[in-house]
Amino acid sequence: MAMENGTALPNTTPKRRKSKWSVALEQKYLFFMSVPFVIWIIIFNYIPVWGWTMAFQKFRPGLSFREQTWVGFDNFVALFSEPHFYLVLRNTLAMSIMSLVVGYTVPVLFAILLNELRHMAFKRTMQTISYLPHFVSWVVVAGLITKMLSTDGGIVNQLLIAIHAIDKPIQFMAHGEWFWGIVTMSDLWKEMGWNSIIYLAAISGIDPELYDAAKVDGAGRFKRIWHITLPGIRPTIMVMMILSIGWLTSIGFEKQFLLGNSIVQDYSEVLDLYVLNYGIKMGRFSFGTAVGIVNSIVSIMLLLISNRVFKRWTNESVI
Amino acid sequence: MAAKSTNSESVLFDIFLYAFMISVGIVTVYPFLNVLAISFNQAMDTVRGGIYLWPRIFTLDNYKEIFIYNNLIVAFKNSVLRTVLGTLLGVFSAAMVAYVLSRKDFIARKQISFVFVLTLYFSGGIIPVYMLIRDLHLMNTFWVYILPGLVNAWNIFVIRSYIDGLPISLQESAKIDGANDLAIFFRIILPLCKPVLATIALFIAVGQWNSWFDTFLYNSNSDDLTTLQYELMKILANTTAGASSADMARSGNPELTTRVSPESIRASITIVATLPILVVYPFLQKYFVQGLTLGAVKS
Secondary structure, three states: OHHHHHHOOOOOOOOOOOOHHHHHHHOHHHHHHHHHHHHHHHHHHHHHHHHHHHHHEEOOOOOOHHHOEEOOOHHHHHHHOOHHHHHHHHHHHHHHHHHHHHHHHHHHHHHHHHHHOOOHHHHHHHHHHHHHHHHOOHHHHHHHHHHHHOOOOOHHHHHHHHOOOOOOOOOHHHOHHHHHHHHHHHHHHHHHHHHHHHHHHHHHOOOHHHHHHHHHOOOOHHHHHHHHHHHHOHHHHHHHHHHHHHHHHHOOOHHHHHHOOOOOHHHHOOHHHHHHHHHHHOOOHHHHHHHHHHHHHHHHHHHHHHHHHHHHHHOOOOO | OOOHHHHHHHHHHHHHHHHHHHHHHHHHHHHHHHHHHHHOEOHHHHHOOOOOOOOOOEOOHHHHHHHHOHHHHHHHHHHHHHHHHHHHHHHHHHHHHHHHHHOOOOOOHHHHHHHHHHOOOOOOOHHHHHHHHHHOOOOOOHHHHOOOOOOOHHHHHHHHHHHHOOOHHHHHHHHHOOOOHHHHHHHHHHHHOHHHHHHHHHHHHHHHHHOOHHHHHHOOOOHHHOOHHHHHHHHHHHHOOOOOHHHHHOOOOOOOOOOOOHHHHHHHHHHHHHHHHHHHHHHHHHHHHHHHHHHHHHO
16 A cells, blocks of 8 residues: 555655545546446446336337326236236246256256366366357257257157157157256256356365375265365355355246247246237237336345245355 | 275276266267257258268258358358457456456546446346337347447456456556556556456357347347347247147248258258357366356455
8 A cells, every 4th residue: 555655646746635626637537438338337227227117107109208197006906917927927936946956056066076087188078068058059059958859859759768768759848847847957958067167166276185184084085075075165155055046036038938839838938928928029018017027026035035045054144 | 095995985986977977978968969960961861860970961951051041141240240349349348447446546436336236236127128229229220239238247347356466566657657547458457357358258259149039129120130049049949849830830931942951950050050159168268267266256
């Protein structure tokens, strides 16, 4: 700090009591470099929040804000009296929770197993391979998954037939009850390797002497994993739990949109898709915005509930 | 040294471990190799089934077919353009804001940080954003791919935490030499930030290259603004296995002749849409691992 004061502006003699304005003038370039982006983010991220007012109007495009008719909570009443809404809500909750549980635990295990590989070249190859699906779009992944699960020549069906587990191919994508599982597994296939990166980095930070000491004491590999690796990455596991609970608010709809079809619709439609189908396709903007708001509220409630559960387990709070 | 019993336990563990890892590897890679083989196999022959890792009747027809299919050339150009432009502008603007926010002496630092931090926690939702894009007359323009997501708070904070780790003395000595803040940013900060900028560039580029929803939502009426992923998505929607006849009947791509099957077309477009990223990412592995760690620690 002393360095900073002493050398930053060596020639200005009265260093104290510079007015705010003269400092601002001195830092004019810093303002030039940031203010345009602040305006930018206000336009693209803050103004849409103002659009939530639409949910309380009978919004008609083309009219100005003052000309719109206000309807109070009518759109929400309409939404909650629609039986289909509860189906969509169920799907959203189910898939969020499944992907939170599976998508959070499996990468930890995968990272620990990767770390147990002693053949370095093999380990590195496995890492690179496991990151691969992360970089591919959901469009491509949905295509691959449907191909692998297809009834004509899909490898999964062929393998199942080859080991005589089934007699004729199963139509995986036509069973509504399986859709949640398929989405969760696809998600896992795509992101398992990627999500393990952070744990691997944490494991590599553990002092190797701990392992050597445990070996001398006669601890086997399971014991070393249990007593050294896991406690060593505990802080990272906690941080990632916080982040994944935060991500509950954005489960998205890409997977459901791309993997779903009209047969499994009752299991694949999530709130965001509902918004898309009712709000934009049918032009019911106010209704769609109301769904969007409910979606946000549901997300926040999920966040609070998971935080409660998490706290009970670990005595640590996320928020 | 370890006792004999722990040794045999360890060997057993290793056998299972390697078997598990190899199966994970196969499950990950096989779908890609399978699609690659299909894309090089004659379409009529593919229909007979039984193509796994290697084409039975090698041909380039599938690729020829998709590249005479006019929309795809346009789509490819647009995908490349949005990736290049979006990445350059995105990295540059994030780096600039990150530098400003890394300056502890900047008087508006807290306020501006706050404006960006808040955006991590809420979003307006699909419809309000849709209405905004419409009101700004960005629909059916190329700019809808670039402008809305240009400034991203997460990228800014990752870069900032990297700048925070740089020695401050470099900036100070430049200041003594009379460099202004703009010059410090361009001459000192940008060159030093190369590793983190490479990471962010990779993330933005992958996001741009892979996105299809903005084309679907905003530009589905303009054929000359289509993108590769959107074209692939349309074909996928037409051929999804298990889809009902209603889905099948959804508008197809009439330009595609019957000489090749949808499956072969899909395979070759999948390869075109996947290859550029797969060629690049292994070389950036060192950087993104570092970048991810930085990001997680900060947030």
